[in-house]
Amino acid sequence: MDGNGRWAESRGLPRAAGHRNGVEAARGIIRCAPDLGIGTLTLYAFSADNWQRPETEVRALMWLLREYLRTATPECVENGVRLRVIGRRDRLPITLMAGIEKAEEATAAGRKLQLRVAIDYAAREAIVRAARALAGESDITRERFAAALGAVTHGGGPAPDLDLLVRSGGERRLSDFLLWEAAYAELWFSDVLWPDFKPSHLAEAVRWYHHRERRFGRVPAATTRPAAGA
Ligand code: IPE
Ligand code: MG
Secondary structure, three states: OOOHHHHHHOOOOOHHHHHHHHHHHHHHHHHHOHHHOOOEEEEEEEEHHHHHOOHHHHHHHHHHHHHHHHHHHHHHHHHOEEEEEEOOOOOOOHHHHHHHHHHHHHOOOOOOEEEEEEEEEOHHHHHHHHHHHHOOOOOOOHHHHHHHHHHHHOOOOOOOOOOEEEEOOOOOOOOOOOOOOOOOOEEEEOOOOHHHOOHHHHHHHHHHHHOOOOOOOOOOHHHOOOOOOO
């Protein structure tokens, strides 16, 4: 979710106003996700590197996240949305930490949409934590690594593969988001600034996704011949 600051600045508003409108855009996207066939949606709300922003902006973001969790929880419960936060928690304000626990607990029965909000998240940090959890083991395979990453990041189960990664705001980079999980993700970059990002923009990305031929290293289906000896 990128472009909140530029959206505000272009209107002569403080950056926090961009973040406030960004939250509203996120609400719209969360509501439409199940209808677009999305079962798991991860929103990158605050990266570990975002701590380097001015203190006033960080404080505004922490307050907004807390408010979002508080106000969105009833709607999540009603719509079958299970909310989970990924990322470090030990550096967050105590009120936000408590808010996360409350929201996760209240929405635990949700089955329609797995909503993950990444707060103080960095993919390389998550990978290092998974590596640490496996330290000393002799047989480290991809499967075991994915299991360790799933345990430290996603609350259990193997780290899920990401199908489609959408970045708004015009930049063409991943910025330390779900690097392991995105190994075969289709990448969609939109120039729309996040506060202007509507369900129709996500629908466009999903339509594009459905036309991608996902080969995972194989040749196109039409040219498949049995391998020698098969
Ligand atoms: C939102 O957009 C991303 C967050 C960290 C909340 P930005 O705040 O990065 O907006 P720009 O890139 O300055 O426009
Ligand atoms: Mg940005």
